[in-house]
Amino acid sequence: MFTLPKLFSAIQRYGLAVLSVAVALGVSLATQRYDFHAEFTPFLLAVAVAAWYAGSGPGVMALILSSALFDYFFTEPLYTLYVRASDVPRFFVFVAFLSLITWFSAVRRRVERELRQARDELEREVAERTQQASLLNLTHDTIFVRDMSDIITYWNRGAQELYGWTPEEAIGEHTHQLLKTNFPLPIDEIRAELLRTGRWEGELEKTKADGTRVVVASRWSLRRDQHARPAAILETNNDVTERNRREQEIRGLNEELEKRSGELQVINKELEAFAYSVSHDLRAPIRHISGFTELLQKNAASVLNERSQRHATMILESAKRMGNLIDDLLAFSRIGRAEAHMTMVSLQQLVQEALSEVAQETEGRNIVWKVGKLPACYGDRSMLRLVLVNLISNAVKFTRTRPQAEIEIGSTNHKQDQIVLFIRDNGVGFDMKYVSKLFGVFQRLHAPEAFEGTGIGLATVQRVVHRHGGRAWAEGGVDKGATFYFSLSKSGEQNR
Amino acid sequence: MSAFGRILLVEDDPKDVELTMTALEDYKLANEVIVAHDGEEALDYLFRRGKFANRSTDNPAVLLLDLKLPKVDGLEVLAQIKADAKLKLIPVVVLTSSHEERDMVTSYKLGVNAYVVKPVDFHEFVNAVKELGVFWALINEPPPGSVKKN
Secondary structure, X not given: OOOHHHHOOHHHHHHHHHHHHHHHXXXXXXXXXXXXXXXXXXXXXXXXXXXXXXXXXXXXXXXXXXXXXXXXXXXXXXXXXXXXXXXXXXXXXXXXXXXXXXXXXXXXXXXXXXXXXXXXXXXXXXXXXXXXXXXXXXXXXXXXXXXOOOEEEEEOHHHHHHHOOOHHHHOOOEHXXXXXXXOOOOHHHHHHHHHHHOEXXXXXXXXXXXXXXXXXXXXXXXXXXXXXXXXXXXXXXXXXXXHHHHHHHHHHHHHHHHHHHXXXXXXXXXXXXXXXXXXXXXXXXXXXXXXXXXXXXXXXXXXXXXXHHHHHHHHHHHHHHHHHHHHHHHHHHHHHHOOOOEEEEEHHHHHHHHHHHOHHHXXXXXXXXXXXXXXEEEEEHHHHHHHHHHHHHHHHHHOOOOOOEEEEEEEEXXXXXXXXXXXXXXXXXXXXXXXXHOOOOOOOOOOOOOOOOOOOHHHHHHHHHHHOOOOEEEEEOOOOOEEEEEEEEOOOOOOO | OOOOOOEEEEOOOHHHHHHHHHHHHOOOOHHHEEEEOOHHHHHHHXXXXXXXXXXXXXXXXXXXXXXXXXXXXXXXXXXXXXXXXXXXXXXXXXXXXXXXXXXXXXXXXXXXXXXXXXXXXXXXXHHHHHHHHHHHHHHOOOOOOXXXXX
16 A cells, blocks of 8 residues: 555655645746736645645644745745734634644544554454364364254365265255264254253264265364354264274284183193192102112012112112103293292302302312303393203213313303303213204203213203293304303393 | 001002001101091091091191192191191191192191102102101100100
8 A cells, every 4th residue: 555654764754745845836936927826725735745645744844834935935025034914814724724634644544554454454364264274174084064954064175085075065965964974872962962061972873975884983062153152063073983893803802812811821720730740640659669669679689689689770760760850840840830030130149159059060070160250130030040050060061071171151242132141161062963952851962871861951941041031052062062052131121 | 446646647548658657667656657548537537536536635746748638638637737726736747749839838828847748769758757757756845635755
C-alpha cells in the first residue's frame, strides 16, 4: 500500500511540505499574473497535501509558511509581513482547515493500521490452518471428522490409504454406512459416553473400499462450538488386524512354550528320580558283590586255589571300578542339574585352591609350576574350581612319566569380553585325531593300566564351561604334551 | 517279642543286614542289634505298637536308619522320631547308599545326629559300621531311658 510516512524520512516529509507550499506560491503568482485572482486556494491545497501525506508536523509547517508567504505576496501592504486585523479571519480559516485535514489523516492512518493488522492476522491464521491440515495429511494415522449426523467432513491421506476412498469420495458420505462399521456395543451407549466424557475408544470392525474387513483401534473426540454444543466428532483409526493376529500367534506360541516347559519339567523330574534311584539301587548290589567276595576270600582262603583267589580279586576290582563309575556319573549328572550360583570369582585364588587340592597327587614328583597372572571372572565358584582341579590333576597325571614335569597355567584374552584360560603340560599328550573324543563321557585315550581314571573329568569340564556360556578345547601331540583351553565371559552376560 | 538291643538297625535289604551284622560281630555288638525291615516295623518298635507292644520300655542307644525303605521311608521315620518328645532323644544315624545332597539336607533339617554314605569298598564299609557301632553303642553316653551297656 502507498503510504508516505513509511517511505520517506522526516526530512523528506518536511521537504514535501516546503515543496507543496513552493508549488502553491508559484501557481498563485502565475494566476495573479494572468489576473485570475485565486491566490488563496493553492495554499489551502498545499497545506492539505502536506497534512494528508506527510502528517501533522509538516502540515503545521506548511500552514506557517503559507500564511507568511501569502501575507508577504498577496495581502496589502504587499511585500511586507504586516498583518491587518481584516486578515485574521482568513488565518483562522486556514488553521481550522488544517486541523480538519490533520484529523482526517490521523483517522485514515489508524483505520489503515487496523486493517493491515487484521489482514496480517488473517494471513497468519490461514497459513497455520493450511499447515495443520497438511500435517494431518502427512500422518500415517487414519483421521477423519464427521458432523453430529455422522456425515464425513474431513478425510486425511491416512484414511484414504487405509480404506481406499479419496477425500472427494468420502466427504459427504455417512460414516457408518460407508465403512459398514460393526460396533461391539450399542451405538447409543458409545454416543452417550462420547457426550458425557468428550471421548470414546475401542476396537471396531470396518470394511475397506475393496470389501475386506479390518479391525481398528478407534479413538473418538468430540468437538464443541463456542456455545458448548456438540459440533463434530474427530475419529482416528489404527489398523490392528495384523497386531491382533500377531498377538494371537504369540499367545499360541506362549501356550506351546508353556506346554513344552511343562514337559521338560516332567522329564527333568524323571531324570532326577532316575539319578536318585541309580544312586541308591545300583550301588547296593555292588557293595554286596564286593562285601561278600571279601568275606569269601577271608573265610574260604584255605579252600580256594591261587587261580580262584585271583578271580576273587578281579571281582573286587571290577566292583570297585563300577562303584567309581557310578559315583562319577552321578556327580556329572548333578552338575547338569545343580543351580549355578554366579558371583565374581578370582581365578588366581581359585587356581591356588585347586593346586592345594591336588597336592597329594604331586607328592614325590618333580614338577615345575608356572602360574601366570589370572583375571577375575563371573561364574559359579565351586563348579569352576572343579574344572581347574580336573585339568590340573590331569596335567599332573599325564606328566607322570617325565623326569621333570612342566605345567603352565595362564590366560590369554583376545576378545574384550572373554577370558581364555589354558593349562599346558609336557606330558604324554594325545593324538589330535582323537581330539573330538576327549570331552566325551567315559572316553579314554589311554589304557587303564597306564593312567587310572573313569574318563569323566573332561566331560565335567566341558559341561561346566558350557553352563558358563564358554567353550573348551585342546591341542596336543603324541609325546608332545597337551594344552587344554577354556573360555569364560568376563561380565557374565552370556551366562544362563 | 520282648527282645531288646542297643542298636536298632532299620534296613530292608537282607544282604546289607548280613554285611552290617558281620561288621558288628568283631565288637560282639551283633547280638544287641534289633532289625526292622521297613519303616513301619521300625515305628511299631519305637512306639511299642503291634508285635512290639510288650517290649521293654527302654529305648535303643542308637538307630541306624536306611533311607530307602518299603512302606514308610527313612525320612518319614526320622521325622516321626524327632517329633516325639521321648524318642527324639535317641541318636539317629542315617546309613544310606545315596550321595543325594537333597536327602542329606533334609535329614539334617529333621535333626539327624550323623549321616553316613555306605562305602562301596567292603573294608571302608566295615570300618564305618564298626566305628558307628562302637561310638554310639559303647562310647557315647545315651540319653536316660536307653539300654545301658553292661
